[in-house]
Amino acid sequence: xxxxxxxxxxxxxxIESRLAELVRLDGPLDPLQGSLRHSLLAPAKRVxxxxxxxxxxELGGRESDALDLACAVEMxxxxxxxxxDLPCMDNAATRRGIPSNHRVFGEATAILASIGLMxxxxxxxxxxxxxSADQRAEAVGVLEWSVGLEGLVRGxxxxxxxxxxxxxxxxxxxxxxxxxxxxxxxxxxxxxIVANNQAARPAMRKFGLDLGVGFQILDDVLDAHATSxxxxxxxxxxxxxxxxxxxxxxxxxxxxxxxxxxxxxxAAVAAAQxxxxxxxLFTAFASRLAE
Ligand code: GRG
Numbered sequence: 581x582x583x584x585x586x587x588x589x590x591x592x593x594x595i596e597s598r599l600a601e602l603v604r605l606d607g608p609l610d611p612l613q614g615s616l617r618h619s620l621l622a623p624a625k626r627v628x629x630x631x632x633x634x635x636x637x638e639l640g641g642r643e644s645d646a647l648d649l650a651c652a653v654e655m656x657x658x659x660x661x662x663x664x665d666l667p668c669m670d671n672a673a674t675r676r677g678i679p680s681n682h683r684v685f686g687e688a689t690a691i692l693a694s695i696g697l698m699x700x701x702x703x704x705x706x707x708x709x710x711x712s713a714d715q716r717a718e719a720v721g722v723l724e725w726s727v728g729l730e731g732l733v734r735g736x737x738x739x740x741x742x743x744x745x746x747x748x749x750x751x752x753x754x755x756x757x758x759x760x761x762x763x764x765x766x767x768x769x770x771x772x773i774v775a776n777n778q779a780a781r782p783a784m785r786k787f788g789l790d791l792g793v794g795f796q797i798l799d800d801v802l803d804a805h806a807t808s809x810x811x812x813x814x815x816x817x818x819x820x821x822x823x824x825x826x827x828x829x830x831x832x833x834x835x836x837x838x839x840x841x842x843x844x845x846x847a848a849v850a851a852a853q854x855x856x857x858x859x860x861l862f863t864a865f866a867s868r869l870a871e
Contacts, residue, residue: 587861588630588868591643595629596621599651602704615685615693620658622676627795627869628767629654631788634865635771638848639780640855645710646774649719652708653767655701656723660732660763662694669740698727711774718773726766735759747822753793760799761792768848780851787848787862794840795869797824801834841870 603617629650636646665672665680666687672680682690705719725731735758738744747755765788772780804825824833845866849859 587864591630591633592626594643594647595626595633595650595654598647599654602648602651602655602700611685611689612693612696615681615689616696618678618684619662619675619681619693620655620697622678624654624658624676626654628657628763631764631767631791631865632770632774634861635768635784636774637771638852638855638857638859638861639772639775639777639784640857641771641775641777642710646771648704648708648710649770649774650767652701652705652719652723653763653770655697655704656727656732657763659694659697659701660727660736662690662697664736666690669736715773715776719770722766722769722773726762731758731762731766735762744821749824749827752822752824752827756793756796757789760796761789764788764792764795772851775855777851777855780855783847783851787844790840790844791866791869794837794842797833797837797840798870800825801830801837804830804833838870841866 599620603613603620605613609617632650632653633643633646637643661675662681664670665675666682673683674680680690681693685693702720702723705723706716708716708719711719727733735755738755739759744755765785768784768788768791769781772778772784800823804823824836827833828836845863848862848866852859852862
């Protein structure tokens with residue numbers, strides 16, 4: 581996170597070590613376990629999970645109490661990536677710098693590993709030992725919202741639909757808020773739940789949605805710039821796809837993406853200040869994401 585890069589790396593390391601514990605093997609490694617671990621433990625930024633820890637800390641809670649919820653968020657994200665890479669969706673050959681899940685384990689095992697991961701995520705959230713029963717129920721509800729028909733599932737459906745080709749800027753933004761923003765929103769809101777800070781929840785949801793939309797726009801900008809490093813993607817599925825760069829050009833799209841990410845920081849910092857923190861980690865997190 582900018583000058584606080586070491587804080588980000590430290591939080592990421594905690595998440596990765598807890599993830600490994602949560603999917604520890606009790607028996608021999610079989611293909612399903614291998615498939616699940618292939619994607620979950622691959623090199624990744626863990627931005628959503630770090631956001632949960634940052635939000636918990638800035639809103640008056642403890643990172644350690646938020647760790648299992650952060651891992652649940654990361655499990656849901658990974659489950660969505662496995663599905664996103666399937667031939668019926670993005671048909672990606674690589675993910676996280678390694679072959680995509682179905683290319684190694686086959687489609688049936690990849691789908692089952694994704695469902696297994698998602699299920700494990702809800703189980704981890706529902707059993708989070710550091711939280712009260714109310715906190716656990718609230719967190720599970722927020723995660724369900726983020727995955728469901730107003731979240732990832734809806735956004736991914738609309739992303740792949742024929743009408744994607746004729747979407748305008750506002751429709752595209754709604755789809756990005758669902759496909760990518762909703763899980764960022766749940767990640768940030770889970771931090772508020774851990775901190776027992778109900779007042780901060782709306783600000784965290786908005787902060788996460790803006791971060792996710794901005795992140796997705798910048799992801800499109802990187803895609804539009806990239807040529808040689810797209811070897812893992814089936815670009816034939818991109819033709820006719822409306823994106824912010826295709827509507828507005830890469831320069832304006834990049835500016836909008838950065839502005840979205842930075843636009844929500846003020847309210848997040850205000851929520852942190854109301855909880856007695858300085859909000860600096862929110863600012864640093866957003867700057868790092870924009871980079
Ligand atoms: C039922 C969980 C579930 C999902 C079904 C497939 C699907 C619906 C949604 C996919 C949504 C999707 C792929 C959004 C893309 C978000 C995005 C920008 C991914 C890349 O995230 P990074 O850059 O990747 O954080 P790492 O690998 O660092 O985690």
